Amino acid sequence: MIGHRSSGILLHVTSLPSRYGVGDLGPEARKFVDFLAASGQRYWQMLPLNPTSPVHGNSPYSSDSAFAGNPLLVSPERMVQDGLLRQEDLRNIADVPVDRVKYAKAHEIREALLAKAFADAGARPEIQQAMTAFRVEHGAWLDDFALFRALKAHFQGRPWTAWPEEARYRDASALDAYRKTLHNEIDLFCFQQFVFFRQWRALRAYCRDRSVELIGDVPIYVNEDSVDVWANPELFKLDDRLRPRVRAGVPPDYFSETGQLWGNPVYDWERMEQEGFAWWVQRIRHNVELFDLVRLDHFRGFVACWEVPAGHETAMHGQWSEVPAEAFFRTLAKAFDPMPLIAEDLGTIDDAVRDVMRDFKLPGMKILLFAYGPDLPTNPYAPHNHVQNCYVYTGTHDNNTVRGWFEEEADLETLARVDEYLGFPCTSETVAAAFVRMGMQSVADVAVFPLQDILGLGAKAKMNVPGVANGNWSWRMAPDVLNDLGGEARKRLLNITTLCGRGATSR
Template sequence: MAMALRTSMTSAYRYGGILLHPTSLPGPHGSGDLGAAAFHFVDWLVAGGQSLWQVLPLTGLGPGNSPYSSPSAFAGSELLINLESLQEAGWLTAADLAETPAFPEQHIDYAAVRPFRMDRLRRAAGRFFASKKTRKHAAFVAFCADSSAWLDDYALFMALDIAHQSANGTMWQDWPAALAHRQPDALREAERTHAEEIGFWKFCQWCFFDQWAALKSYANENRIKIIGDLPIFVAAHSADVWANPDLFDLDEDGQPRVVAGVPPDYFSDTGQRWGNPLYLWSAHAAEGYRWWVERMRQTMKLCDIIRIDHFRGFEAYWEIPAAAETAIDGKWQPGPGEAVFAAMRRELGDDLVDELGRLKIIAEDLGIITPAVKKLRQDVGLPGMRILQFAFGDDARNPYLPHNYDANSVVYTGTHDNDTTCGWWQSLEPPEQDRVNAYLGVRSESADELCWYLIRLAYASVAQLCVIPMQDALALDTTHRMNQPSVGQGSWEWRYRWQQVEPWHAERLADLTVLYGRDHDSHRRDELDEEG
């Protein structure tokens, strides 16, 4: 039976927005963070008539600096903490920040940024814990108590991670057996031994959530909704797997028997071997999907709308033998289907839908989408994603062509996994470019011009949500790409400079927003019509 999550979309507003991860923001300390540039970006969105800011996962970074392989599905990224705010609080000095290296402005040098930022966070934590007890200390204690269900395991995991030099390749499965298997006496002893380090990681999480709450509040006050990102899988070397081994398909040593990925597709001839451990869905079902409910609850604290990455994995997922080097030898296995969403709806109730009764979830339904996957998305009531860069390699039935959209969709020129639209256009052969021009009814003279034609096409579509990567709003070439799937190094590093942003960028977006009814004035007129 289909769940009662499906909602009427006939009166739902049309929104436009920008995809930009906070690490890509300008700023003085080597990578974007939750400081002044983030608030200025909200102001820029307002000037451009936008209603949405989509980010990537806000959790910590894993191998290859990917936010999709975090050491925790619940904790925020320490590298996003704004250091100037810590100086204002009195926990860093002017001298601490005056020693900032000459970081590059248009990409992140993680090898230099990470040690610099973590050192300053340690200095700040030391001064915080050494200072007199104030309301800030009381707020920290309250945060730790409210977050203990995930924070205690995370802070201990990170402390043990440092102690056992996991950065050099050691996994938690390689720790002493008593710690790897979480024997209570060993955990209590570790908590005593590493109390100061545990306090440091809790301090960082408090700073992150406090700063993010202020930024989100500012965005919401300016009628900007945050679209977050929830990866379906978690990293093997994570507090999640270490603390909940019974929920994952592991052998007796805690090693994954099988791992996640996708079969050969648009991005790779050999598929993608992500390497994440797979869930024991029977174990999740037995506990009423509690872990998933709490994960969704935590993500909802950070975002107004949540994009679930790799939604098709809830219908069926690609299971790869852990020993396999590529994804070719995998096989499809059935996922939990509607049950996990029913549990979320049952436990989270009205918090899962917005004021119009629409679900606050977007299904990333890209890749190999079968009728069963489409049915699951429709039964649960989620909008799917439509990517214009995927639209022109087929005939008129291509589901990514705007004339095939339904309103319950989110349209993008491209995602963080795609090339920039300018780069994509320049990679096409002349016959392919001709097909794009024929559909648009134009003759593009340049990649910049074509990029804006596609942005206009996205805004004009019936899709109720329209999101444009910041790189496309600035018409940047392929050197500004955010991620290249299956390539382990060099991704997730892109940043822009405010000097690249001209006044006409926001003005042109604002014009399109008004022209195609994605502005706040159009929303207000709809409200008045409904009241009348």
């Protein structure tokens, strides 16, 4: 149970301004925290922080590690402040256009700066001492991750399933030999993680000092070409060649005649239960150390998962496989009291999912953009049907912005229902503010709004188009937005937050 009225903003770190190609953990992140505190917001919600890859469209939901941080988010300015670089190291870097995220350029800049800092750190005993302590603290996942990354580079980027047999099957003597041969590369990957987590901890401390809490996001599945599958093949339904026997997805429904075939390997939940769900407990604990609350993506898959036999090109011929949900969440409840989890219960939800959420008092999500169909009177996303123990959103990273939806997606009948429900006609200029007000007025304990809706931005500002592989995850706020928000916009947000009992003085 949440137990208090509050609100927050959804904004991924990559969307912050920066002159280095992508938003990062530096000065603009702190400016955003200051804005949240000044406007009465309790939460900053963001997308997963794990490493991303152009191979997977730079999606934060598709990573080669469930534990590592994304070096793209490292702030060059903070590296200077932390004594890892000198100011002159940044002077020759040309400014990168800030209209959209430039992933390739951002990667090039961070790779060069982190390599420079790593080379200089060799002569810095205090850095080496801090690095050693970091490697001991995070060794449970870091050792395998750094070796995995070093081997992947050594084998010209090939997936681990195409590595030589001794590496693919993790022959102990062969891995020891690789560790000796690739020790410098391994140390570099560990150093990158050291810098990321050092900066993250500093930012989280900054948030705590200003009473801002962080909401993270845990994708349910991991990539086949990930250190998690390579290092723990027994936890997945793989064949003798270490290839998935079944793949994850969702069945055909109203939105897709063939379903969705995501392709990720599926967990062997029976084996996980035998091991006390140790991998998942470790993963949740790791995220709880990073965030105050964690959203579990595709919560439906923690109760039953859709398994598609390997080789199928669609998800049509899959089948449901039950997950030991009660035992799993009972284990989590013992490890985390209270459980700091939010259930992403969107899509087709059955009684079994609702029962688990009720039994373990897990709050779900209500999306206002889904409320205004012909079933409006009984629609669970409509404000008059909300429950207290939930999080209400205007939309998520997978939705259009409210204004974009109003201008490009909603039909005339839907818009008429919106106007009738509100009691006044909306326009492109007023609809986002009206939806924010509805969210604030909801009985839901927590209201969260994408920054795009606070700003009233159109479709060009949407974060992701599901089913489209490329061109997503690149929206960024303009460099002067936070300065503008420091005036009238901040006052308006603080006013509606306070009026609806969600401000700091209301708690």
